Amino acid sequence: MMGLLRALDRFWFAGAPAARPALLRVLIGGYLLVYLGRRYGMLLRVARSDPALFRPVGVVTVLERPLPVGVFRGLLRATLLVNVAFVLGWRHRQTGPLFAGLLLWVMSYRNSWSMIYHNDNVLVLHGIILGLTPAADALSLDAARGRGPTPDRGAGGRRATGGTAGRCD
Numbered sequence: 001m002m003g004l005l006r007a008l009d010r011f012w013f014a015g016a017p018a019a020r021p022a023l024l025r026v027l028i029g030g031y032l033l034v035y036l037g038r039r040y041g042m043l044l045r046v047a048r049s050d051p052a053l054f055r056p057v058g059v060v061t062v063l064e065r066p067l068p069v070g071v072f073r074g075l076l077r078a079t080l081l082v083n084v085a086f087v088l089g090w091r092h093r094q095t096g097p098l099f100a101g102l103l104l105w106v107m108s109y110r111n112s113w114s115m116i117y118h119n120d121n122v123l124v125l126h127g128i129i130l131g132l133t134p135a136a137d138a139l140s141l142d143a144a145r146g147r148g149p150t151p152d153r154g155a156g157g158r159r160a161t162g163g164t165a166g167r168c169d
Helices: 002-012 019-038 040-047 058-062 069-088 092-110 120-132 154-161
Strands: none
Touching: 019 040, 019 069, 019 092, 019 120, 040 069, 040 092, 058 092, 069 092, 069 120, 092 120
16 A cells, blocks of 8 residues: 555656746746736726625635725735736745735635636636745746745645646755
């Protein structure tokens, strides 16, 4: 049994260059930037919808009523701004988790109005994984400034990046 587990571990979590999750960060982050940017107006229209349609889901369940439109607009703008930092790999240790959290909030908020769009979940999941793992150790402003690679990822980083890109050595 242990031999099978070791074989699976070697297969699923084989070492990979730091450029692999970095490339995913750039591609998925760029896609999310276009995705959110093109939907900016629609997202604001949804936020202006009849409050009777608001049924909070996910992290938004902490709300009893919709946010004021101005607050949501600020969160959406912050998400787009931090998305740019995420794509560029600028201060990824701070902007990665911040982007993951903002993306989760904005998409959960959008899904709290009349219909849940399950196809958004995979985008959010990739944003969270790439935001919480060392995905800026290459192809980033951090790497260009000598801020990467992360000194010690340990098994946690190895397992977490396995969700999208495999282990990075």
